[in-house]
Each structure stands twice: as C-alpha cells, then as structure tokens.
Amino acid sequence: MISLLLAVAGQAYAERIHVAVASNFTTAMKQLVRDFETSTGHQVSVSYGSSGKFYAQIIHGAPYHVFFSADQNKVAALNDKELTVKASQITYAVGRLALWSNKNGIEIPSAEALVEGKFNRIAIANPNLAPYGIAAIEVIDALKITSAVANKLVRGENIAQTYQFVSTGNAEYGFVAYAQLLASISKPSGAYWLVPEHLHRPIMQDAILLKRGEQNMAAREFLEYVQSEQAQQIIESFGYQSVDGPHSIREVQENLVMLEVQE
Amino acid sequence: MMLSDADLSAIWLTLKLATTVTIILLLIGTPIAWWLARTSSWLKGPIGATVALPLVLPPTVLGFYLLIAMSPEGIIGQLTQSLGIGALPFTYNGLVFASVIYSMPFVVQPIQNAIEAIGQRPLEVAATLRAGPLDRFFTVVVPLAKPGFITATIMGFAHTVGEFGVVLMIGGNIPDETRVVSVQLYDHVESLAYSQAHTLAALLITFSFVTLVALYCFQRKQTPIAIK
Numbered sequence: 001m002i003s004l005l006l007a008v009a010g011q012a013y014a015e016r017i018h019v020a021v022a023s024n025f026t027t028a029m030k031q032l033v034r035d036f037e038t039s040t041g042h043q044v045s046v047s048y049g050s051s052g053k054f055y056a057q058i059i060h061g062a063p064y065h066v067f068f069s070a071d072q073n074k075v076a077a078l079n080d081k082e083l084t085v086k087a088s089q090i091t092y093a094v095g096r097l098a099l100w101s102n103k104n105g106i107e108i109p110s111a112e113a114l115v116e117g118k119f120n121r122i123a124i125a126n127p128n129l130a131p132y133g134i135a136a137i138e139v140i141d142a143l144k145i146t147s148a149v150a151n152k153l154v155r156g157e158n159i160a161q162t163y164q165f166v167s168t169g170n171a172e173y174g175f176v177a178y179a180q181l182l183a184s185i186s187k188p189s190g191a192y193w194l195v196p197e198h199l200h201r202p203i204m205q206d207a208i209l210l211k212r213g214e215q216n217m218a219a220r221e222f223l224e225y226v227q228s229e230q231a232q233q234i235i236e237s238f239g240y241q242s243v244d245g246p247h248s249i250r251e252v253q254e255n256l257v258m259l260e261v262q263e
Numbered sequence: 264m265m266l267s268d269a270d271l272s273a274i275w276l277t278l279k280l281a282t283t284v285t286i287i288l289l290l291i292g293t294p295i296a297w298w299l300a301r302t303s304s305w306l307k308g309p310i311g312a313t314v315a316l317p318l319v320l321p322p323t324v325l326g327f328y329l330l331i332a333m334s335p336e337g338i339i340g341q342l343t344q345s346l347g348i349g350a351l352p353f354t355y356n357g358l359v360f361a362s363v364i365y366s367m368p369f370v371v372q373p374i375q376n377a378i379e380a381i382g383q384r385p386l387e388v389a390a391t392l393r394a395g396p397l398d399r400f401f402t403v404v405v406p407l408a409k410p411g412f413i414t415a416t417i418m419g420f421a422h423t424v425g426e427f428g429v430v431l432m433i434g435g436n437i438p439d440e441t442r443v444v445s446v447q448l449y450d451h452v453e454s455l456a457y458s459q460a461h462t463l464a465a466l467l468i469t470f471s472f473v474t475l476v477a478l479y480c481f482q483r484k485q486t487p488i489a490i491k
Contacts, residue, residue, distance in 0.1 A: 154435030
C-alpha cells in the first residue's frame with residue numbers, strides 16, 4: 001500500500017507539459033528539452049508551428065501549458081484575451097538576422113552589395129506575419145534602398161520558406177534567421193552577412209505561461225529553466241542573442257562578429 | 264465587412280489564372296485523355312499514373328520539387344532560360360505552369376472516362392461514312408463526350424481557384440503577380456485579421472458551393488448516352 005502511494009507520488013512529481021514553440025526556435029528547443037528532461041525527470045511534449053496558428057489554436061482551447069512565440073504581438077494578444085498568466089511573460093531569445101546567398105558568381109552578401117543592387121530577387125519573410133520579415137524591411141529602409149528593391153522582393157510565408165527560396169537558388173539573396181544557418185545539417189553553403197543589430201529593432205521572442213498551465217508546476221519550472229544561465233548559453237549557441245542584460249549582450253555581439261565568416 | 268483593394272486584386276488575379284489554366288488544360292488535356300482512352304500500349308499505366316500523381320502528392324511537396332526544378336540550376340529552369348523565358352518561380356507564368364500540372368488530373372480524367380464510355384463503334388460507323396479523323400473527333404466524340412468536357416472545365420477551374428500549397432511554395436506572395444485569393448486568405452488568418460479572413464472565406468465557399476451545385480444539377484439532367 002505504501003509503495004503504491006509512493007509510486008503515485010512519484011508520478012505526480014514527474015509531470016508532463018505541453019509546449020507550443022515557434023518553428024524558428026526548433027533546433028534550440030530540442031536541445032533545451034533534452035537538457036531539462038534529464039535534469040528534472042519531467043516530460044516535455046513540443047509542438048512546432050507558426051505563432052499565428054498557435055494563437056488561433058490557443059484561443060480555441062488548445063491544451064498547451066506554455067507558448068514560445070516568435071514575437072511579442074501574439075503574446076500581447078493572448079494577454080488581452082486573459083488566456084495567460086501575465087506575470088510569467090519572458091523574452092527567451094533575441095533573433096539575429098543574416099543576409100544569405102547560396103549562388104555562385106554572386107557578390108558576397110553585404111550592405112554594399114544590396115545598395116549596388118546587381119540581383120533580380122531578394123527573399124524576405126512576409127513582414128505582416130513574421131518578425132524576421134519586419135526586421136528585414138527595417139534593414140532595407142535603413143540602407144535607403146526601399147524603392148530600389150521594391151519589385152525584387154519575394155515573400156516567404158515564414159522564415160523557413162524564405163530559407164528555401166535562397167537555398168534553391170531562386171532568390172540570389174535573402175534575409176534569414178542566423179539560427180537557421182547554424183542549424184542547417186550540412187554547414188550552410190554560399191556566403192552570409194550577419195546584419196548588425198543597429199540596423200533593425202531587436203527581434204524579441206517572448207514566452208508565457210498559459211492559463212491551462214497555471215497549476216502545472218513543471219511548466220513554471222521549465223520557464224524558469226529557460227532563463228537560467230545554462231539554458232541561455234544553449235540558446236546563444238544556436239544563433240540567438242541571450243537576454244540577460246545589456247553588458248553581456250555586447251559581449252555576445254563581439255563573439256558573433258568573430259564568427260562572421262564570409263565564404 | 265468590406266473587401267480591400269488587395270483582396271480585389273487577389274480575386275481578379277485568381278480568376279485570370281483559373282481561366283488561363285483551364286483553357287490550356289482543355290487544349291493539352293484532351294489529346295492526353297484521348298490517347299489514354301484509346302491506347303492499348305503498356306505506357307498507359309505509367310502515363311495515367313503520372314497524370315494522377317498530383318491527386319496524392321501533398322501540394323507543398325509538389326511545390327517544393329517544382330521550386331527546385333524551376334530554379335536556375337534545375338531541369339525546367341535550364342530549359343526556360345535557354346528558351347529565353349527566364350526563371351519561372353515568383354512569376355505569373357510560373358503559377359500557370361504549376362497549376363497546369365496540379366489541376367491536370369481534374370481535367371484529363373473526366374474527358375478520358377467520357378471518351379471510354381463512347382466506345383469504338385460510333386467512330387467505326389462514322390469512318391464507314393467517310394468521316395476523316397478530325398471530322399470524327401469534332402462531330403462524334405465532342406458531342407457525345409460533352410458532359411465529360413463540361414465536368415472537366417468546371418473541375419479544372421474550381422480546383423485552380425482553390426489551389427494553395429503549390430502557389431505558396433513557388434509564388435513569393437507578389438501583389439498582382441502571384442498573390443492569389445487563397446494566399447491572401449492565409450495571410451489574413453496568420454496575421455490575426457480574422458474579420459477580413461471571414462469575408463474572403465465566405466466568398467470562396469459561396470463560389471465553390473454554387474459551382475458544384477451547378478455541376479451536379481447539370482450532371483443529373485444529362486441522361487447517360489446509350490449506344491449499342
């Protein structure tokens with residue numbers, strides 16, 4: 001009888017959490033989940049998808065405990081609908097934008113190459129849907145080439161599709177997530193330019209505990225874990241900027257500049 | 264609940280695309296359907312299967328391979344470039360090409376079934392009356408297979424209007440060029456503009472429903488052709 005009680009208690013401790021994660025964060029999340037599961041014994045089941053779809057699912061009762069959005073808007077919209085535990089909102093990662101080219105015989109991606117404009121197509125993520133698309137438009141505006149590239153823009157519905165447009169050589173250049181370039185199984189071919197972040201507003205990716213996860217201690221634990229130094233190091237290694245204070249962000253910037261290999 | 268200019272231009276583009284694709288498909292689908300209905304070659308199986316493949320392949324997969332094939336280094340891309348047409352992805356012509364492939368079975372199969380139903384005999388009779396091959400086609404096959412042609416036209420058109428996955432993959436969402444209704448609708452949903460999405464979705468549902476009702480009413484009226 002006692003052993004039965006203990007077994008039940010043990011099960012209650014190792015909880016299961018359902019997490020909805022923006023697809024640009026897939027590879028980093030897999031590593032985080034592995035790490036979290038080994039150290040806590042909890043089980044994390046993750047759904048990857050577009051933040052817009054998750055928003056639609058959550059407002060219609062999808063059983064997620066935690067939501068990792070690709071931006072801050074979807075989280076704010078869920079806050080407005082009172083579907084979240086507002087105090088739990090965190091910025092878990094700051095995305096980095098890279099200009100990538102996968103074609104031979106094309107000028108190495110750089111601000112100058114963009115300004116010169118010797119290309120037919122440049123791919124961005126749809127700025128109405130994807131935060132990386134908004135950042136790409138800001139860079140284009142900052143370089144004052146808005147009208148020059150207006151009829152060369154092709155829009156992927158998300159950052160993954162934008163990546164495909166460039167990877168298949170259909171667009172000579174494309175603004176993709178730096179994390180995608182690091183995550184590509186074979187090292188990314190072609191050349192890229194890590195866009196300096198003073199050219200666009202930071203791509204803040206926020207996570208929040210949902211009402212459904214309010215009673216789930218493991219869900220809270222997971223959100224805390226994501227903010228830990230260990231987790232933030234993992235997140236950085238996948239091509240994001242960590243979020244713990246301006247000083248360390250500057251350090252990361254310096255490291256990233258060193259990583260800025262061209263060719 | 265008003266349609267924006269962007270919605271209207273997407274609707275116009277979609278109608279233009281569906282019309283173009285349907286006409287092209289009737290022109291190239293008819294000979295294919297004719298051949299498939301008449302041949303006893305062993306190639307009938309493989310070619311019939313190729314035509315039907317878009318029915319089973321997920322559209323995004325088909326779109327992904329088209330994107331690769333149509334890229335400057337791809338088979339189709341090399342061909343179009345050497346013909347001076349240029350690269351097809353992210354262009355209206357590219358959408359037409361992809362839609363022709365994607366909607367092909369919806370046009371070929373009804374025509375093929377109709378021609379098979381006619382059988383050999385009416386054509387032999389016409390031949391004994393000295394009707395040449397073209398004459399036989401236009402005065403015997405077309406009138407007898409008319410229900411098949413009408414079904415093919417409606418299905419080809421409606422299916423192109425509803426196409427989404429392939430366009431999403433190769434279109435690049437360019438206004439007035441590749442941003443069709445289904446993509447516009449998807450954008451509304453993804454950007455949480457639900458009321459605009461509802462308007463467009465209601466329009467699409469109404470269109471599809473009316474089209475299909477018209478088709479089924481028409482099919483009921485057509486008495487099966489019995490030729491002994």
